Amino acid sequence: MTLELAIAIIVTVVGASTPILIAALGELVVEKSGVLNLGVEGMMLVGAITGFVVVFTTGNHYLAILLAAGAGVATSMIFGFLTLSLSANQTATGLALTIFGTGFSALAGQGYSARPVTLLGPLFPSELATHPIWRVLFGYSALVYFSFAMVLAVWWFLKKTRAGLILRAVGENDHSAHSIGYSVVAVRYGAVAFGGAMAGIAGACFPLLLTPQWAERMTAGRGWIAVALVVFASWKPFRLLAGAYLFGLVMTMELYAKAGGGPLSAIPAELWAAMPYLATVVVLVLISIRRDASSNAPACLGRPFLPSN
């Protein structure tokens, strides 16, 4: 394998992993607060179409990212209102949110298909990325660096800040948190909104980072992978990073296999297509076998909070 090819692979892996990582980080925070939002895929699609339309009309990529985040928050608030204020079932509401996001984005995207936009360029000046090796470090767009920064930020927030401690406490034992005097619902609204923003940005990665156009359902199930990854990573940000890149790698290998890339194409394409999902299942099973005390799952995950008064 040549150096060029290796670098091309790395760059593709980074591109494929970034949206998953961003969306999963958002979902991790949501789940740590005790809420299970299965609407990640839907929020990502809303973010994707918003990002696309903004770039298409204004040409401003950063404005597109910002508004995609805003659209993600708005979508997540539908979920928040139903599950937190009205105590609706979180699983059902999350699924409905994905269906809503899919339909809404398809509707809003009518007439935009096959209209090209430009991708978000690299963050650093191209002089820094002339040599292929430097390209691996400095050749990416801001979204990629953002995803890495967020891994650190989420870890630091959960582990080191008081607000993070309160968020974990709410996910751990909502009734205790309530009796000490924290507003369980308010904390969860905050977490859900953060998850929405991250999913919106993750969605915007598709037209802005990967394929410079709009296509219906262009997130292609990555939102679901993000949800699975959170569990796979035992709710730990750095494991999430590793997991997202593992999935990105498997998906990239699939691309190369499809393109007839040497020995990889020996495995049938159907199997390749199933690989990331298979990997999810295998890893989940492995994790649940190794059921040690530090499984780290928030004890109140998915349970609606109904204060006794």
Next chain:
Amino acid sequence: MPNRLELSGITKQFPGVLANDHVSFAVKPGEIHALLGENGAGKSTLVKMIYGIMQPDGGEIRWNGEPVVVPNPKAARRLGIGMVFQHFSLFEALTVLENIALGMDAKIPSRELEARIREVMQTYGLLLDPHRTVATLSVGERQRIEIVRALLLNPKLLIMDEPTSVLTPQEVDQLFTVLRQLASEGCSILYISHKLHEIKALCDTATILRGGKLVDTCDPKAETSRSMAEKMIGTGLKDIIKPEGRRFGEPKLVVNGLTTRKTGDFDVPVADVSFTVRSGEILGIAGVAGNGQNALLDALSGELKGEEREAISIDGRAIGLMDTTERRRHGLCAVPEERNGHAAVGDFSLSDNSVLTARDRLGMVVLGLINSGAAKTYTGKVIADFAVKALGPAATAGSLSGGNLQKYIMGREILQKPTVLVVSQPTWGVDAGAAAAIHQALVDLATAGSAIVVISQDLDELRALSDTLAVINMGRLSASRPIGDFSVEEIGLLMGGVHGEEAA
């Protein structure tokens, strides 16, 4: 000087229960004030309103003479009200330090907080490792976290809802020293407990609730435990009747060289424990909390997977490898110390909770279907026989007051007439009248031929109940001897780790 706290006409209505009915009383600065009442009398409800967790439907709270509204616990803490809860409000997956930090409103760097925690622990002799995860602590240790958390706020009024139900006698003495010291510094204390001799030793005034109404105010020092208990229940108190000259029959439960593995850094495992309980016998196991009682109970119930078939046998049948359900089928029922979540599912109705443990013994499941009629009838019987204050079999376990849940759980197991019953802290949080009833039910069950193991820290309870006694210390169990052979001092020494053989 105005009263520290004054309640007038406080009323609280729950669906179907008037939990507080125009309650009025006052607490003076530096006063240790007891709040007494049967299970379900409305004590916890009342103090929850003072602490802002619930809002009264009517009445007024005055703080230092000023009328106040306490919308939430933060506001209560700002006024200077601290509270130690009956059911812990702790986060199992977090460390002691994090748990305490959550109860502080000011942002304190964790270094500094840790220093302050260590200081409070030193001053009051409440020792704990701030970096341990709560899930690995015993109930007594968990209680200490709550106390430290409340003390760190320098409260002007400290509310303690049954703080001693799970403490050892030594810990109780320590706590009382702390409380007296606080009171002498001008802090008022509102103290809820069912242990009336503690009330006599500690409190200056006692307010007694019955059915949500204030029925009496008295000076505990001028009363006897019995007279206070009678004021609470409104009638005379019954003594335990133990038939004289009982004989013990065949060995029912034989434990031989039972050893458990260390499960994480939790809990003390038990090592090489052997004992025999005969038909009709009540074996008491005394010990300071955290000496392997949990491991012993879990190993007997089957919750902790056994490794040796012969280690435990019932009626001569080795059951060491069986799981909980199979053991239940063979007549061994066990009641763990943790009621909520462990012995009962809070969100389930009482009926459904009955199905969970009684389904096989009482045929509540037919061809895989729940016979809900049978479950309801049985639950109704438990409620009636054990005077559980609940709206009926359909009430959720979580809506019961602490002591009533305890009565329900004990009743559910006793009425199954198990061959062998193992219980931990059978009267934890139960009022005097109900405790007597539970004791009587245990004695009756033994008289009818069951073998019973009672694990408890309450020596009075053990001496009233047991026929034979053994002491557990650091996971090792002393040889069991008839209760009459022990003096109080000797039990105390054994609990502290001085074994008979070594001392002799």
